[in-house]
Amino acid sequence: MTDHHQTLALLLFSVFVAVTLAITTWVSRSRHGSAEEFYAGGRLFSPLENGFAIAGDYMSAASFLGVTGLIALFGYDGLLYVVGFLVAWLLVLFLVAELVRNCGRFTLADVVAARMSERPVRIATGTSSVTVSVLYLVAQMVGAGSLVALLLGGTSQAARAWTVIGVGALMVVYVSLGGMRATTWIQIVKAVLLLAGTVALTVLVLLRFHGDIDRLLLTAAERSGHGDAFLAPGLKYGGSWTARFDFISLGLALVLGTAGLPHILSRFYTVPTARAARRSVLWSIGLIGGFYLMTIVLGFGAAALVGPEAVRGSNAAGNTAVPLLALNLGGGAGSTGGTVLFAIVAAIAFATILAVVAGITLASSASVAHDLYASLRRRHAKRRGEVAVARMASVGIGVVAIALGLLARDLNVAFLVGLAFAVAASANLPVLMYSLFWRGFTTRGAVWAVYGGLIPALGLVVLSPVVSGSPDSLFPGVDFQYFPLQNPGLVSIPLGFLAGWLGTVTSAEVPDEAKHAETEVRSLTGAGAV
Amino acid sequence: MRYDDPWYDALASGWAESTAAGVPEPRAEQARRAREEQAAADVYLEVQRSAAFQEVRRRYRRFVVPGVVVFLVWYVGYVVTATTAPGLMARPVAGAVNVAMLAGLGQFLTTFLLAWAYARHARLRRDRAALDLRWDTQELTRSVRGGAS
Numbered sequence: 001m002t003d004h005h006q007t008l009a010l011l012l013f014s015v016f017v018a019v020t021l022a023i024t025t026w027v028s029r030s031r032h033g034s035a036e037e038f039y040a041g042g043r044l045f046s047p048l049e050n051g052f053a054i055a056g057d058y059m060s061a062a063s064f065l066g067v068t069g070l071i072a073l074f075g076y077d078g079l080l081y082v083v084g085f086l087v088a089w090l091l092v093l094f095l096v097a098e099l100v101r102n103c104g105r106f107t108l109a110d111v112v113a114a115r116m117s118e119r120p121v122r123i124a125t126g127t128s129s130v131t132v133s134v135l136y137l138v139a140q141m142v143g144a145g146s147l148v149a150l151l152l153g154g155t156s157q158a159a160r161a162w163t164v165i166g167v168g169a170l171m172v173v174y175v176s177l178g179g180m181r182a183t184t185w186i187q188i189v190k191a192v193l194l195l196a197g198t199v200a201l202t203v204l205v206l207l208r209f210h211g212d213i214d215r216l217l218l219t220a221a222e223r224s225g226h227g228d229a230f231l232a233p234g235l236k237y238g239g240s241w242t243a244r245f246d247f248i249s250l251g252l253a254l255v256l257g258t259a260g261l262p263h264i265l266s267r268f269y270t271v272p273t274a275r276a277a278r279r280s281v282l283w284s285i286g287l288i289g290g291f292y293l294m295t296i297v298l299g300f301g302a303a304a305l306v307g308p309e310a311v312r313g314s315n316a317a318g319n320t321a322v323p324l325l326a327l328n329l330g331g332g333a334g335s336t337g338g339t340v341l342f343a344i345v346a347a348i349a350f351a352t353i354l355a356v357v358a359g360i361t362l363a364s365s366a367s368v369a370h371d372l373y374a375s376l377r378r379r380h381a382k383r384r385g386e387v388a389v390a391r392m393a394s395v396g397i398g399v400v401a402i403a404l405g406l407l408a409r410d411l412n413v414a415f416l417v418g419l420a421f422a423v424a425a426s427a428n429l430p431v432l433m434y435s436l437f438w439r440g441f442t443t444r445g446a447v448w449a450v451y452g453g454l455i456p457a458l459g460l461v462v463l464s465p466v467v468s469g470s471p472d473s474l475f476p477g478v479d480f481q482y483f484p485l486q487n488p489g490l491v492s493i494p495l496g497f498l499a500g501w502l503g504t505v506t507s508a509e510v511p512d513e514a515k516h517a518e519t520e521v522r523s524l525t526g527a528g529a530v
Numbered sequence: 531m532r533y534d535d536p537w538y539d540a541l542a543s544g545w546a547e548s549t550a551a552g553v554p555e556p557r558a559e560q561a562r563r564a565r566e567e568q569a570a571a572d573v574y575l576e577v578q579r580s581a582a583f584q585e586v587r588r589r590y591r592r593f594v595v596p597g598v599v600v601f602l603v604w605y606v607g608y609v610v611t612a613t614t615a616p617g618l619m620a621r622p623v624a625g626a627v628n629v630a631m632l633a634g635l636g637q638f639l640t641t642f643l644l645a646w647a648y649a650r651h652a653r654l655r656r657d658r659a660a661l662d663l664r665w666d667t668q669e670l671t672r673s674v675r676g677g678a679s
Contacts, residue, residue, distance in 0.1 A: 076630055080612060083637045087605045090644055094594045098652075217626035232620030232630050233612040244613040251609035255602070275657060278649060285645045289638055514571035517578035524586055525660045527577075527667035 008339060012347035016193075017170065020186045020354070024178035027185065036530075038387045039106040039366045040269040041180035043530070047276045049188060051283020054267050056187030058085075058258075058284065059194055059291050060136075060356040061143030064349055066413035067292075068325075069318025071299025072311045075220070075230035077237050078299055080247065081418075082292040084254030089288065093281045096259045098274035099436050099523040105530060107363075108265050108428060109371040112435045115515045116443040119375045124450035126371030128427035129262040131454060132420055133364030134400055136261070137357060139416035141167065141405025144353045146319040146413070147346060161406055167350075168402040171357040175365060176391040183358050184270060190355035195291060197348040201322070201341075202294040204329040205301035213297075220303035230303070246485045250418050253489030257421025260428030263363035274526050301325055319413050323349065357401075361394050368393035408474065411466070415486070419461060422489035426453030430496040434504075436523060440511045445504030452499020453492055460488035569674035577667050586659045593651045601644055608633055 036042060045053070063085065070078030104110040109125035141164050148163040174182055209216045221230040229235060237247035258264060268277040302311060302321040305328045314320045323345050327333055330341030369390035408416065431449040434441045460483045461467065467474050469481030485491075521527055577583050612619055612630065619630035 076612075076634075079634055080609065083605070083608070083634055087601060087637055087641055090601050090641055090648075091598065093645055093648055094598055214625040214627070217631075221626065228620065228622075228628075231626060231628055232616055234616035234620075237613055238616055247613050248609055251606070255605055278652060282645060282649050285641065289642060293638060514575050518571065518574040520587070521574050521577045521583060521663075521667060524590060525577075525583070525663040525667060527664045528671065 008343035009346040012343055013350045016189075016347060016351045017354075020174065020182075020189065020351075023185045023189070024174050024182040027182040028177045028179070035106065035370070035387055037181065038179035038390060039266065039362075039370065041184050043270060043272055045184060045270045047271060047279035048283055049184070050267060050271050050276070050280035051287065052191045053184045053187040053270070054264065054280060054284035055287035055291070056191030056194070056355055057263055057267060057359040058288055059191065059352065060417065061140050061147075061349060061353045062413045062417035063292070063295060064194065064198075064352055065143050065146070065319045065322060066139075066317075066415070066417065068295050068299040068302060069311065069315070069321040069413075070236070071296065072302035072306070072321040073308050073318045074236040075224060075226065075300075075303065076233050077235050077247075079296055080233065080237075080251065081254065082296060084251050085258075086285075086289050086292050088255045088258035089281065089285045091255065091259045092264070093278065093285065095436070096265070096432070097268050097277045097281045100265055100432075101268040101271070101274045101277035102524070102526045102529045103436075103519055103522045104265075104269065106266065106269060106370050107366050108260075108262060108432060109367070112431055112446055115435055115441070115512065115519050116446050121443060121446045122371045122375040124447045125428070125431065126367045126375070128423070128450050128454045129367040129371070130364045130397070131458070132260070132424045132428065133262055133360045133367070134397065134404065135420035135423055136263070136417065137360050137364075137397070137401035138404040138408050139413050139420060140353050140357045140360070141401055142409050142411060142416060143319060143413040144350065145405065145409045146315050146317070147323070147349050147353075149315070160409065164405045164409075165402055167354060167357060168398045168405070170354055171361050172395050172398040174354075174358040175361045175394040179387075180266075180270060180362060183355075183362050186355045186358055190351050191287065193348050194352050195287065197345060198291060198294045198298070201301075201326060201329065201345070202297045205297055205305070205325070208301075208305065208329065216297070216300055216304055220300040223307050224303050225308070242484045245490060246487055249422070249485050249487040249490035252493055253418060253422035253425050253487055256425035256429050256489075256493060258424075260424035260432065261421075262367060262424075262428070263360045266363045266366060267359075274529070298322055298325060305329070317411065317413070317415075361397055361401075364397050365390045365393035368397070411474075418487050419466075422461075422487050422492065423454065423457045425489060426457040426492035426496040427451075428453075429493070430500045434500050435519070438504075439513075439516050440504060441500070441516075442504050442507045442509045442511050444507035444509065445500045445502075448503025449496055449500025452503070453496025456495045457488045457492035460485070460492060464488065566675050570671050573667065573670045573674060577663065577670070580663075582659060583663055586656055586663060589651075589655050589659075593648065593655075597644060597648065601640065604640060605637065608637060 067078055067081050070081060072078070100111055103114060107126070108129055109122045112125055113121045144167045145160045145164050149160050174186060205216070206213070209219070217231055221227055224230040226235060237243045268280075271277050271280055299321065302325040306321065306324045311318055311321045311324060314324060323342055326345040327338045327342040330337035330339065332338050369386050373389045374386060427450050430453055431446050434449060435446060463481060463483040464486055465473060465481050465484070466486050467481070469479040470476070522529065619628065619633065621629045623629060623632060
């Protein structure tokens with residue numbers, strides 16, 4: 001890559017950083033430091049704004065870089081990710097968004113703890129929320145690292161490490177100073193930029209093929225060297241039954257995980273009513289659906305125009321397919337058009353990573369301060385203290401995410417996100433569903449549901465080929481791989497539901513009829529919602 | 531508009547006051563508070579049993595339960611077919627487009643359609659009744675808690 005790339009991309013990216021920092025300062029100038037303000041941005045965003053912000057939170061580097069890369073390398077099997085990412089929103093819309101907005105306050109634990117003995121439930125749910133967030137953060141950090149490696153020539157490990165550290169530091173600044181209000185505006189700006197960039201690239205790809213999608217697909221299939229097999233499932237997840245079960249596992253995790261992602265749940269609290277929460281989800285389904293349809297075109301476009309060899313040569317996991325496609329669409333390496341387009345796309349991808357990272361950090365610091373700290377500390381402190389804790393927690397989470405991001409840098413971003421989804425679906429979804437819809441659910445059931453999903457999910461990942469026992473693992477030198485699947489969802493999600501049921505039927509506690517009535521009335525009518 | 535509310539009082543201050551060496555409440559005050567809590571709980575039980583609420587809940591469930599079943603079966607069926615019967619999915623339909631492509635686009639289409647149908651159903655069949663119930667419930671809880679807050 002030439003110097004022009006770097007200079008221009010860094011310049012554009014600096015502009016984005018400057019703008020977002022300006023937003024943060026401007027917003028925090030008038031902040032009050034209340035929990036309402038810090039966690040929920042004052043709850044007065046409009047459905048349109050929140051819809052863009054949700055889309056911004058969800059359309060992460062994993063989709064933009066990871067999924068397009070998978071499509072470019074494996075054809076149809078990459079497309080299966082996109083379908084799962086989108087269909088998941090129906091579950092959110094039908095069962096989660098309005099009810100959670102009506103009964104909760106800032107975090108997932110608020111919804112669950114209202115019916116239960118508060119302390120153990122809050123600690124369990126807080127722990128799992130923080131775990132999911134950290135896993136998701138690592139995926140974004142890895143994306144940032146790959147992008148910089150591409151930008152600076154691929155070999156500079158130090159530059160990669162510094163980028164991860166820089167992204168981490170910036171996100172801590174956004175979150176700890178600006179809270180939810182700044183984070184939301186950053187998401188909105190980023191969503192608009194990302195959609196604009198994706199639309200532009202899609203139009204260019206289609207123009208290159210004169211609008212003939214058939215030819216685009218055929219060229220991609222031919223260039224891939226797999227022929228028609230490229231356009232059908234099976235290249236990545238075909239063959240052995242292990243791979244097939246792995247895919248079913250991933251599919252389940254994707255569709256059930258979104259409803260348990262803490263940074264998505266916390267977005268519903270930034271609008272005033274459940275109806276506004278529903279309308280923001282509708283906006284986001286439209287935006288996200290359109291975005292994913294375009295990433296399919298971009299993925300096949302990268303396969304057809306750049307070719308899988310070049311994509312793999314730049315980053316083995318395929319994370320750099322879109323920037324390479326941009327370079328090609330603009331006229332190839334060395335041309336002005338290519339340089340400009342490449343720089344724009346790289347800057348947008350950076351912006352995406354920064355914004356998503358800020359959103360997740362905010363949600364997890366809310367879990368730390370509002371759930372864990374509030375339950376574990378002993379002495380009485382004022383509300384203001386909690387916000388201070390949240391600000392400090394964002395620093396701690398930033399440090400953890402940076403460290404893990406440096407460790408996991410060679411894994412595919414979309415795949416890492418799949419893991420985060422699996423943990424969310426196993427630990428957070430069962431407890432949320434049971435407390436909203438099961439009259440007889442008890443405290444022990446809630447605690448068991450969380451740990452019964454969280455511990456198997458994490459344990460199976462540790463025992464999986466991702467961590468050890470194969471050349472691509474995190475620790476290729478050792479072998480303690482006992483679980484064949486890369487994604488634990490197929491086993492751990494049913495375990496989470498089972499543990500919740502088992503804990504409930506074995507506990508001596510009589511479920512509180514009145515508390516259940518209160519949850520049900522509140523969740524469906526919005527009575528008493530803040 | 532804000533209401534003093536037992537639901538959030540418990541969250542915001544309950545654990546802190548009970549575990550900290552806060553100012554002990556007079557016994558009469560405690561008893562009055564317990565009575566109020568009980569009365570508020572009764573309000574929710576009463577609303578839950580009311581015909582109006584049962585109707586809202588029935589309408590919600592009658593749309594959501596079949597909806598969730600339909601899209602989950604359709605999605606899981608799609609994923610399982612893609613992994614177990616790639617031959618069927620690879621069957622060409624027209625040009626480069628095969629069954630797999632159509633099924634994938636079909637998933638997008640059904641997602642948009644179901645989302646639209648849900649929003650329409652909620653707007654036309656549920657929102658008005660839920661809002662009425664919300665105000666009624668809040669009126670009731672406020673009155674048992676000793677007037678407007």
